[in-house]
Ligand SMILES: Nc1ncnc2c1ncn2[C@@H]1O[C@H](COP(=O)(O)OP(=O)(O)OP(=O)(O)O)[C@@H](O)[C@H]1O
């Protein structure tokens with residue numbers, strides 16, 4: 001579904017991703033972990049072309065996403081993203097946040113989109129907040145709306161960049177629970193520091209350090225028996 | 240020895256000079272219309288400049304930057320004279336005929352083209368003031384740049400843009416007085432003329448001052464109402 005070939009990303013002289021190659025199959029739940037500054041966000045942002053690779057190619061369903069002949073906006077309809085800071089549209093209500101893109105991008109008409117939007121709010125447990133503006137929602141509620149918003153486009157892949165890192169501890173669970181509910185329905189690539197989530201629902205784990213995929217393994221295998229010294233010292237620090 | 244005939248300071252006899260009063264009123268309308276059309280020109284060209292700077296290629300961005308820096312880095316009076324003399328000179332060199340641009344039009348263009356540089360920066364700063372994450376969220380849903388700008392960014396930027404535009408309009412209204420130097424018949428022009436007609440340097444200028452003040456003060460009030468409205472929601 002996603003194929004990464006020799007992905008290298010530099011910011012000026014700073015090489016942030018070094019020659020990464022891998023492929024991702026449908027309905028995988030990939031957790032990406034690693035030390036701060038290791039390139040996790042940059043990797044994720046390359047997958048939907050928010051960052052352009054310096055070298056290498058990224059294919060989504062065999063389409064080169066950075067090829068000018070392929071409409072990146074059409075591709076992004078199928079690869080949505082959930083951000084650490086939620087990035088809800090503050091001038092739109094929760095429901096409007098969810099239905100804006102399906103309507104304006106002519107995926108659904110207003111009635112269909114609204115019906116679907118209400119279902120999605122129900123799915124994330126926020127039926128009663130449809131007409132609230134983001135400023136009146138808690139962090140956990142905002143992130144759940146953001147997940148519903150990304151689901152509204154019926155994406156094949158959702159990229160999560162530390163979706164719970166900006167949340168108070170008591171709100172983390174409600175967001176992770178919503179994410180767990182998506183397993184098997186959509187391909188998920190999740191940058192996270194939630195190791196229990198990684199163990200519980202991850203089908204595959206990427207350990208990213210200094211721009212390299214140091215380990216690519218099953219989460220349980222990674223935590224119980226890390227193969228590299230770098231992974232070992234990382235786990236020592238966080239566990 | 241009498242240095243100053245104090246009575247001149249409160250000599251309002253020119254109130255009875257109907258021509259002077261009519262002149263001042265027509266001057267006021269000239270000032271208002273120059274300010275109005277000036278800001279319209281400023282907004283239209285300013286938006287084009289902002290778009291050029293945000294999405295233009297290197298060449299377009301370069302041209303826009305030079306324009307904005309030139310306008311903001313030189314006196315309006317110089318720009319006014321350039322617009323007044325240079326096109327007329329070129330026209331004359333090329334066709335041998337003289338260019339009959341009214342000084343009203345030249346003044347309006349000078350004020351508008353000058354304002355465009357400031358308006359362009361107001362729009363650009365307003366757009367840049369919106370969190371980058373908003374653009375990213377919009378893009379990640381599949382919106383192109385133009386649609387993101389229209390649906391997501393501008394509705395948020397506008398609360399910074401409108402008050403700044405209002406302040407630009409106020410500054411511009413005051414600066415229009417400069418067009419009197421090329422003979423455009425605005426409030427400043429007629430108040431100077433009235434001092435000559437009535438041999439009274441004080442009261443006509445004082446009258447003009449009051450008229451400018453009323454206009455500018457009302458605009459200031461309007462801007463602060465807009466500001467408060469946006470601060471509330
Ligand atoms: N837009 C940018 N311009 C320049 N350098 C950048 C940019 N974005 C990221 N970097 C640099 O790239 C490196 C990797 O950053 P990245 O955000 O991908 O790391 P990360 O693994 O997500 O870290 P964290 O856990 O702190 O979020 C860092 O050194 C960062 O300073």
Ligand SMILES: [Mg+2]
Nearest residue numbers: 040041042162
């Ligand atoms: Mg990051």
